[in-house]
Amino acid sequence: QVQLKESGPGLVKPSETLSLTCAVSGYSISSGYYWGWIRQPPGKGLEWIGSIYYSGTKYYNPSLKSRVTLSVDTSKNQFSLSLSSVTAADTALYSCARRVGAAWDYWGQGALVTVSS
Amino acid sequence: QSVLTQPPSVSAAPGQKVTISCSGSSSNIGDNYVSWYQRLPGAAPKLLIYENDKRPSGIPDRFSGSKSGTSATLGITGLQTGDEAEYYCGTWNTILNDFFYVFGSGTKVTVL
Numbered sequence: 001q002v003q004l005k006e007s008g009p010g011l012v013k014p015s016e017t018l019s020l021t022c023a024v025s026g027y028s029i030s031s032g033y034y035w036g037w038i039r040q041p042p043g044k045g046l047e048w049i050g051s052i053y054y055s056g057t058k059y060y061n062p063s064l065k066s067r068v069t070l071s072v073d074t075s076k077n078q079f080s081l082s083l084s085s086v087t088a089a090d091t092a093l094y095s096c097a098r099r100v101g102a103a104w105d106y107w108g109q110g111a112l113v114t115v116s117s
Numbered sequence: 118q119s120v121l122t123q124p125p126s127v128s129a130a131p132g133q134k135v136t137i138s139c140s141g142s143s144s145n146i147g148d149n150y151v152s153w154y155q156r157l158p159g160a161a162p163k164l165l166i167y168e169n170d171k172r173p174s175g176i177p178d179r180f181s182g183s184k185s186g187t188s189a190t191l192g193i194t195g196l197q198t199g200d201e202a203e204y205y206c207g208t209w210n211t212i213l214n215d216f217f218y219v220f221g222s223g224t225k226v227t228v229l
Binding site for chain 1: 119149150151152160161162163164167168173205207208209215216217218219220221222223
């Protein structure tokens with residue numbers, strides 16, 4: 001069974017960089033598929049942040065592109081998100097997921113990240 | 118403001134049917150497959166429908182999906198209390214040379 005688990009600091013100061021890692025088990029990232037990050041601010045809907053392939057090919061949400069960096073570590077079977085210059089508007093539940101075509105079939109539980117001084 | 122529009126809420130009694138619409142444009146739904154997700158409180162989203170009308174293994178046939186033009190619909194029959202959740206549609210959106218994934222605004226299903 002494919003499982004994804006997010007990890008990282010739950011509190012980030014404004015203007016700093018948010019960093020999260022998604023550890024994948026039950027499936028080798030190198031075997032294929034795109035892997036991505038999706039967030040949900042409190043009381044709001046889902047927002048796609050970006051996707052990465054094991055080879056390094058990346059796609060970003062245009063609205064976040066200037067602040068987002070995705071990376072993948074196939075040796076550890078995990079991928080990561082960095083979001084720079086964060087503000088309170090970046091406070092959200094951040095989830096990692098696997099994409100199959102136009103659908104996300106496996107999701108992590110999510111990691112709540114609060115931006116506050 | 119989401120690119121895909123869903124009704125904020127729908128409700129029905131146990132055993133009844135609800136439908137959730139997802140309205141978009143030729144830049145997204147009109148030209149791409151639609152998927153649907155269920156988010157129960159405190160849980161990870163679950164894929165209910167992919168490629169407009171296909172159910173992943175383990176999803177009961179009470180859940181159905183359809184697409185027509187620039188709109189898609191999720192149907193839930195035999196409504197159960199366990200179906201109370203937020204439901205989201207999702208698809209690719211293409212603008213000029215940029216393409217990105219978009220989700221609907223979300224619909225809260227209440228079982229009366």
